[in-house]
Amino acid sequence: MLSLTTEVLVIGGGATGAGVAWDASLRGLGVILVDRLDLAEGTSGRFHGLLHSGGRYVVKDAPAARECIAENRILRRVAADCIEDTGGLFVTTPWDDPAYADRFAAACRETGVDCEEITVAQARRDEPRLHPEISRAFRVPDANMDIWKTVWAMAHGAQQCGARILPYHEVTAIRRDGDRVTGARVRDVRAGEDLTIEAQVTVNASGAWAGQIAAMAGIDGVRVFPGRGIMIAMNHRLVNTVINRCQMPTDGDILVPIRTVSVIGTTDVHTDDPDDHTVLESEVDRMLDDGEKLVPGFRQARALRVWTGVRPLFEDAKAAGTDTRDVTRAHALLDHRQRDGVEGFVTITGGKVTTFRLMAEETVDAVCDLLGRDTPGSTAEQPLPGSESGANYRLGERLARKDERLRQEQTICECELVPRSRLEHALAETGSRNLDDIRRRLRLGMGPCQGGFCIYRTVGIMHAAGGIDAASADASLLDFLQERWKGVWPILYGDQLRQMRFDEWVFQGVLDVGHLPEAPA
Amino acid sequence: MSDLFEIELLRGTLDHCVKCTICETACPVSNASPLFPGPKYAGPQSERYRVSDEAAVDASVDYCSGCGICSQVCPQGVKIAEINAQARHRLKRQRGIPLRDRIITRPTWLGRAGTPVAPLANWTLGFRPLRVLAERTLGVHRDAPAPRFAGRRFSRWARAHTSPAAPRKVIYFHGCGTEYYEPWEGERVVAVLEHNGFEVVVPEQDCCGLPLQSSGLFEDARRSVRRLAHSLASQLADERTIIVGNATSCTLMLKREAREILGLEDDPELRRVAERTYDICELLLELHQRGELRTDFRPIPERIAYHAPCQQQGHWIGKPALELLSLIPELEVREMHARCCGIAGTYGLKAEKYEIAMAVGRSLFEQVEASGAAEVACDSETCRWQITHGTHLPSVHPIDYLYRAYGLDHG
Numbered sequence A: 001m002l003s004l005t006t007e008v009l010v011i012g013g014g015a016t017g018a019g020v021a022w023d024a025s026l027r028g029l030g031v032i033l034v035d036r037l038d039l040a041e042g043t044s045g046r047f048h049g050l051l052h053s054g055g056r057y058v059v060k061d062a063p064a065a066r067e068c069i070a071e072n073r074i075l076r077r078v079a080a081d082c083i084e085d086t087g088g089l090f091v092t093t094p095w096d097d098p099a100y101a102d103r104f105a106a107a108c109r110e111t112g113v114d115c116e117e118i119t120v121a122q123a124r125r126d127e128p129r130l131h132p133e134i135s136r137a138f139r140v141p142d143a144n145m146d147i148w149k150t151v152w153a154m155a156h157g158a159q160q161c162g163a164r165i166l167p168y169h170e171v172t173a174i175r176r177d178g179d180r181v182t183g184a185r186v187r188d189v190r191a192g193e194d195l196t197i198e199a200q201v202t203v204n205a206s207g208a209w210a211g212q213i214a215a216m217a218g219i220d221g222v223r224v225f226p227g228r229g230i231m232i233a234m235n236h237r238l239v240n241t242v243i244n245r246c247q248m249p250t251d252g253d254i255l256v257p258i259r260t261v262s263v264i265g266t267t268d269v270h271t272d273d274p275d276d277h278t279v280l281e282s283e284v285d286r287m288l289d290d291g292e293k294l295v296p297g298f299r300q301a302r303a304l305r306v307w308t309g310v311r312p313l314f315e316d317a318k319a320a321g322t323d324t325r326d327v328t329r330a331h332a333l334l335d336h337r338q339r340d341g342v343e344g345f346v347t348i349t350g351g352k353v354t355t356f357r358l359m360a361e362e363t364v365d366a367v368c369d370l371l372g373r374d375t376p377g378s379t380a381e382q383p384l385p386g387s388e389s390g391a392n393y394r395l396g397e398r399l400a401r402k403d404e405r406l407r408q409e410q411t412i413c414e415c416e417l418v419p420r421s422r423l424e425h426a427l428a429e430t431g432s433r434n435l436d437d438i439r440r441r442l443r444l445g446m447g448p449c450q451g452g453f454c455i456y457r458t459v460g461i462m463h464a465a466g467g468i469d470a471a472s473a474d475a476s477l478l479d480f481l482q483e484r485w486k487g488v489w490p491i492l493y494g495d496q497l498r499q500m501r502f503d504e505w506v507f508q509g510v511l512d513v514g515h516l517p518e519a520p521a
Numbered sequence B: 001m002s003d004l005f006e007i008e009l010l011r012g013t014l015d016h017c018v019k020c021t022i023c024e025t026a027c028p029v030s031n032a033s034p035l036f037p038g039p040k041y042a043g044p045q046s047e048r049y050r051v052s053d054e055a056a057v058d059a060s061v062d063y064c065s066g067c068g069i070c071s072q073v074c075p076q077g078v079k080i081a082e083i084n085a086q087a088r089h090r091l092k093r094q095r096g097i098p099l100r101d102r103i104i105t106r107p108t109w110l111g112r113a114g115t116p117v118a119p120l121a122n123w124t125l126g127f128r129p130l131r132v133l134a135e136r137t138l139g140v141h142r143d144a145p146a147p148r149f150a151g152r153r154f155s156r157w158a159r160a161h162t163s164p165a166a167p168r169k170v171i172y173f174h175g176c177g178t179e180y181y182e183p184w185e186g187e188r189v190v191a192v193l194e195h196n197g198f199e200v201v202v203p204e205q206d207c208c209g210l211p212l213q214s215s216g217l218f219e220d221a222r223r224s225v226r227r228l229a230h231s232l233a234s235q236l237a238d239e240r241t242i243i244v245g246n247a248t249s250c251t252l253m254l255k256r257e258a259r260e261i262l263g264l265e266d267d268p269e270l271r272r273v274a275e276r277t278y279d280i281c282e283l284l285l286e287l288h289q290r291g292e293l294r295t296d297f298r299p300i301p302e303r304i305a306y307h308a309p310c311q312q313q314g315h316w317i318g319k320p321a322l323e324l325l326s327l328i329p330e331l332e333v334r335e336m337h338a339r340c341c342g343i344a345g346t347y348g349l350k351a352e353k354y355e356i357a358m359a360v361g362r363s364l365f366e367q368v369e370a371s372g373a374a375e376v377a378c379d380s381e382t383c384r385w386q387i388t389h390g391t392h393l394p395s396v397h398p399i400d401y402l403y404r405a406y407g408l409d410h411g
């Protein structure tokens, strides 16, 4: 069995795990990161897209608000290229307690979250689709964050420092030697092989799965309650500013414009299984009703896709009742030497994407402690690869690039404007022959037609690039269609229903994908 | 409701796009030139990347001629041409409007300046060295079809003319083409209407703002169309009074485009005007369908071609001119099946677009030539000038044949 050795093994390639790998690499530690799937395919890749200003938490959870605004300021700098500075609004709709607005404004002042009240007329000039009966409006520095860009930038940055990033490597067992965790046994899912990774410190950054991984190390009481939430992406930007209801945080109260879509969310339903992605009709209805309260006509607008994510809500069974913050959405860093007398093992869970950098920094501080090092972290100053210029990304970037090379290059994905060269580059760079991996890199197939026009093109190009036979290419086409379908059927009405009928004609009628040659057994 | 909100709703129609590409196959411009990436691309697709207060990044949308065919053929109801017009407007607002566009989009200025000195102005427009100069300095193509100033104004004639009092009244909206370049067309419209028992009123009027709008100068266009709507609306006290026009793109502007593209959906005067406005052939055909059109037509033993302009198609009234012309004995009318003559108002005048406009029109010109027609009937003046430019055949409004068939040309 192949065996690898490293100083730090990071389990989980979400925002937190990638952040840990990046932070540790910058401090000169040797790092291997594994994820059972592709990077950011867990909760991070399924989040709402909001880089919180902290406004959401000012009244309910002041420490969380302070953390958010501090991290928001840092990330705007170091992850500039992954962030679009949309700004945010908190608006009092007719369904919100009017008294909350004053409490909100006061709490913003107390927590240092920048907040400026503007007139309703101004708010409606900025966002013409906003509900006409809003009574108050406050501007805050919310933004959106492209999680895939962020996680990949951190992974690349870490790789440049020598880290090994291993997606599709699932931890199947934690190796223990007496009181010490010494690494993990890992299955390379694509190759179907097992390997062992020996590490001086193992970081459990597996989010909602953290309890499972801790249990593998024989540690109990790490209870992570997966809280499932749904989000619906609308086909275009109904708003260009993040819109929050000015009320105590609840379901369906945020509309986030991100990339080409706007996303309404979310819910919080407790589930036992972090891999539970059920979408209930009632939840979809609830979201659409909530959307209507922010933007009248929401139900007539086109819904593109629905998906769910599971929050890692942590409760420490060992400390239950002693610290209420342990059952909030704040993050939890567990040094198992102190907590359980187990050396070489740290768990980081809970939190938010917005605070991932801080979580990673605290985690690597603890790792350094275990290793007896005291190199300080530098992620608050060191920009991510691609963010050196400090310029935020803009929605129009792809259109601008395309317009400059209008006649030079074939467009593969028309909705998300992916040119052929970028597809070929991604195929070469990742070596992946999995359409879904390519989708996450390029946003290919994520637009209105959900792959209707680009996926058959992509499969052909992928096959021509080599490394996959025709039958497997066909199979991956079918898998992709199946995967997209899952996110579409719960919102099959109106325009998206028409689109799917059209796609069906293309794939079933014209291409007859139901009768492609079978892969040899 | 605000203009901004209206514009948001218009954008929102992009949601209906299923990417079927019918608009791209029908677009005359993208099929003739690679400089315009096509209506689906520039419209519903690119619109998802546009943020109102951010810099416009896609200069290629300026190559859309605004003919509106895409919106007409879209089976899903996407307002493609209108979305593109918005994008063009934003581009112009941010990058500045060329002097040329400020000039050629103001038929009133041009007309007032050219009319008193018509012989000189016409000579200038035909004088090659000056045209070359104009191309270099202004960007108006040296070969682009320029109408000739008539040297007299239709409104002058109208003031001197007394329409016999009749129970049914129409307000005649003649447009700038009739006013400065083809006043005789207006005289014929009036004669045909009076022959059918209408009293024709010609109120003070000015440009509808369409050229401004299609070049992206929205603020000026709004001012123009509001002024015109105000003047026309003041005549509409009697519930039965209607407005009729022979400049088909300008009547479309009043009926629909100004409200949709300029976000004036809620302007009450414009709405009233829009509800009562008819294209001349639309009105006459409706009369005929009610059995009220006089049919004392004399034969016209000629063969003509008929081209329905894109803007006429935008009225969603079919091709009433064809049906009217078929009432005239012995007149042989060949319907052309090309989509667009290329000119699209002022598009084909622009130096960088002239070749595209001619390429767009080629199919029509070839069909006209193949038809053996001696003359081309067409409802829009700029299209007529382009057709004459492309075929060297005279081109007139369909109303001319009715005028002749009624024998009105012999007094």
Ligand SMILES: Cc1cc2nc3c(=O)[nH]c(=O)nc-3n(C[C@H](O)[C@H](O)[C@H](O)COP(=O)(O)OP(=O)(O)OC[C@H]3O[C@@H](n4cnc5c(N)ncnc54)[C@H](O)[C@@H]3O)c2cc1C
Residues within 6 Å of the ligand: A011, A012, A013, A014, A015, A016, A017, A034, A035, A036, A037, A038, A039, A040, A041, A042, A043, A044, A045, A046, A047, A048, A049, A050, A051, A052, A169, A170, A171, A172, A205, A206, A207, A208, A209, A227, A228, A229, A230, A231, A265, A266, A267, A308, A309, A310, A311, A312, A349, A350, A351, A352, A353, A354, A355
């Ligand atoms: C619906 C919803 C909306 C949200 N919206 C926002 C928002 O707008 N803004 C915000 O700041 N936060 C938001 N959050 C919170 C945020 O998404 C999460 O807190 C954050 O993504 C957690 O990141 P993570 O890296 O810790 O976990 P994850 O991203 O889940 O990473 C854990 C990784 O561990 C991997 N893993 C699991 N088991 C194994 C194994 N056996 N071997 C190897 N790898 C394994 C998983 O595949 C996964 O990739 C939202 C959460 C939800 C649920």
